[in-house]
Amino acid sequence: MELKLLVSELANFLQVGKFQDYCPNGLQVEGRPHVQHILSGVTASQSLIDAAIEMNVDAILVHHGYFWRGEVAEITGMKKQRLKSLLNYDISLLAYHLPLDAHPVVGNNVQLGLQMGWTVSHYLDERNMLPVTELAQVNSLEVVSEHLAQCLQRQPLVLGDLSRPVRTVAWCTGAAQQYIQQAIDAGVDLFISGEVSEQTYHAVTESNTAYIAAGHHATERYGVQALGRWLAEKHGISHQYFEIKNPI
Ligand SMILES: [Zn+2]
Known part of the structure; x- marks a missing residue:
């Protein structure tokens, strides 16, 4: 498939034009003009690039790319090494x-829900970033957190009384702990995100909403894999996902 066509298909599917973001979404580094093999990962780290070089893929597909708003513009150190590796081997970097x-089908939020067996009943926000599910049966916070640990293969940090009943759960993958206030305002029993802040503890202690930090990497590894599967099914591109053991 032509790289240009791939980029426009992805832009359409993910409705890239609708978002105001902190980084460019789409082709961040241009490589070979044709793409047949893609390696995906959560973050465009050096180890992902090294794996891509070893596997001789045409492009890398990630959730966390480069060129974030506010970052230093100079291409030195780690950034130089990453870009040099990509450019030397003519590998494209696609980041969303x-x-x-x-995204309602392949998005990190919906995909994390699928891992847990949760269907989205509604969203707390207009951007559809904060899905809510009503659990089929009320479980204790302890049972829900154990289920999460099993699904993500990672021990989460749980804030709240473990015996408290949980019926409604809202979540947002990554570093979205600040949205706990929206979950509290909506009267949701539990809010889940990837990371945690000092003030999250107090927000939980002084409200009726529990919190679980389930890992930034762990909660965001499913969207890119679903997008890769979509590319394989819809466009016949071979896709593999590369997992990195990031404890954060
Ligand atoms: Zn993230």
């Missing part, structure tokens, strides 16, 4: 941040 969080 918010469009890949919010």
